[in-house]
Amino acid sequence: DTLFCKYQLPAPPESSSILYKVFAVTRDGRILAAGGKSNHLHLWCLEARQLFRIIQMPTKVRAIRHLEFLPDSFDAGSNQVLGVLSQDGIMRFINMQTCKLLFEIGSLDEGISSSAISPHGRYIASIMENGSLNIYSVQALTQEINKEEVRAQN
Numbered sequence: 634d635t636l637f638c639k640y641q642l643p644a645p646p647e648s649s650s651i652l653y654k655v656f657a658v659t660r661d662g663r664i665l666a667a668g669g670k671s672n673h674l675h676l677w678c679l680e681a682r683q684l685f686r687i688i689q690m691p692t693k694v695r696a697i698r699h700l701e702f703l704p705d706s707f708d709a710g711s712n713q714v715l716g717v718l719s720q721d722g723i724m725r726f727i728n729m730q731t732c733k734l735l736f737e738i739g740s741l742d743e744g745i746s747s748s749a750i751s752p753h754g755r756y757i758a759s760i761m762e763n764g765s766l767n768i769y770s771v772q773a774l775t776q777e778i779n780k781e782e783v784r785a786q787n
Contacts, residue, residue: 657700668697704754
């Protein structure tokens with residue numbers, strides 16, 4: 634048996650200067666996120682084989698080093714939150730529907746060199762640029778968001 638290419642996504646649009654270096658796919662296999670040496674993030678619908686959204690990261694982001702979807706047991710594998718690790722050592726978590734920054738980990742002083750999310754999305758393990766290993770609780774990180782939303786509604 635041999636492997637064969639089922640289909641190939643087209644190259645990025647000519648108006649884009651992005652060169653793909655990293656990608657991630659949702660657990661349900663419907664969306665592919667791709668990034669590289671640019672502050673643009675491309676979201677592809679794999680069923681339609683079309684680019685459906687381009688997210689522009691903050692201007693301080695010059696390159697995307699790692700992408701990973703945050704699993705959520707309540708979203709049936711659609712994975713609405715994407716973790717984006719950029720060259721500045723900060724991993725930003727973005728809601729793909731609203732394009733809103735939800736939270737970030739790492740900093741310019743304590744940058745992240747690599748990161749992994751636990752299978753159920755409860756923890757994020759990050760190797761820092763100084764060699765230490767940090768474990769983050771997603772629940773603790775998202776509690777701050779929920780508090781801010783409650784304050785905004787009052």
